[in-house]
Amino acid sequence: MEIRINCHSSICIRDTKTVYFDPFKIEKESHDADVIFITHDHYDHFSVDDIRKVEKEDTVYVIPDCMYNLLGGENVVTMNPGDKGVVEGMDVMAVPSYNPNKPFHPKAKGYVGYLVRIGGKIVYVAGDCDRNKDNEKIRCDIALVPVGGKYTMDYREAAELVNRIRPELAIPTHYGDLVGDKDAGKKFAELLDPSIEVQLKI
DSSP states (O other): OEEEEEETTEEEEESSSEEEESOOSOOSOOOOOSEEEOOOOSTTTOOHHHHHHHOOTTOEEEEEGGGHHHHOSTTEEEEOTTOEEEETTEEEEEEEOOOSSOSSSOGGGOOEEEEEEETTEEEEEOOSOOSOTTGGGOOOSEEEEEOBOTTSOBHHHHHHHHHHHOOSEEEEESOSSSSSOTTHHHHHHHTSOTTSEEOOOO
16 A cells, blocks of 8 residues: 655555545646545645546545535535445545634534545544544544644644554644644654654655
8 A cells, every 4th residue: 555645634545446635736637536535625625626636537526515515416425424334445434523622623514534444454534633532532554644733733632642542554644834844744753652653744
C-alpha cells in the first residue's frame, strides 16, 4: 500500500484501488480515482476543480449526507456518522469529526472522518477535528490525523489521541500549508510512543 499526502489533508492511497480523500491543490491531472472520499464542505476539503483532476468516468464518491445538495447524483454514496457500508469492495464506516469546544466543525453539522479497510489494514482518516469522546474509541491500523491547530487539534493533542488509540502507523496531516507550522509533523512524531511508526509527508 502506498500512502501519499499531497498537501494539507489531501490524501492518496494506492493499493488494488486508487483512493483519494479531500483532493486539494492537485498539480497534475491523473483521472485515476476509483473512489473519492470527502469529509466536509470547507473549500480546502471540497474542491470541485481538484476533484475534476482525479475523477474518471466510473469514480465513486463518498460524502457526508449533509453534502448531498453539493455533490448528489449517480455514483454517490452518502453517509451519516456511524453509517457502515461496502464501497468498491472496501468496508467503510463514517465516524463523527468535530471540535467539542470550537465553532469551526460543530458535531451537529454531521461532518465525518472515515474508517476504510484497504489492503487488509483499517485506515482512519480523521477529517477536521479535535480529540473528542468519539475518536478516542477508534480502533485502526493506520491513523491520519490533523496536527496544525486552530481549526483542529494541534500536534500535542493529536499525539495524545494517537498514543491512546495505538495504531501501527500514524501520519500527520493539516499542517505546513494553510495552517500549522512546517515542523508540526516532526513535533507530533517526537511525542508518540516509540512502538508507533510515523510517516511524514513528502
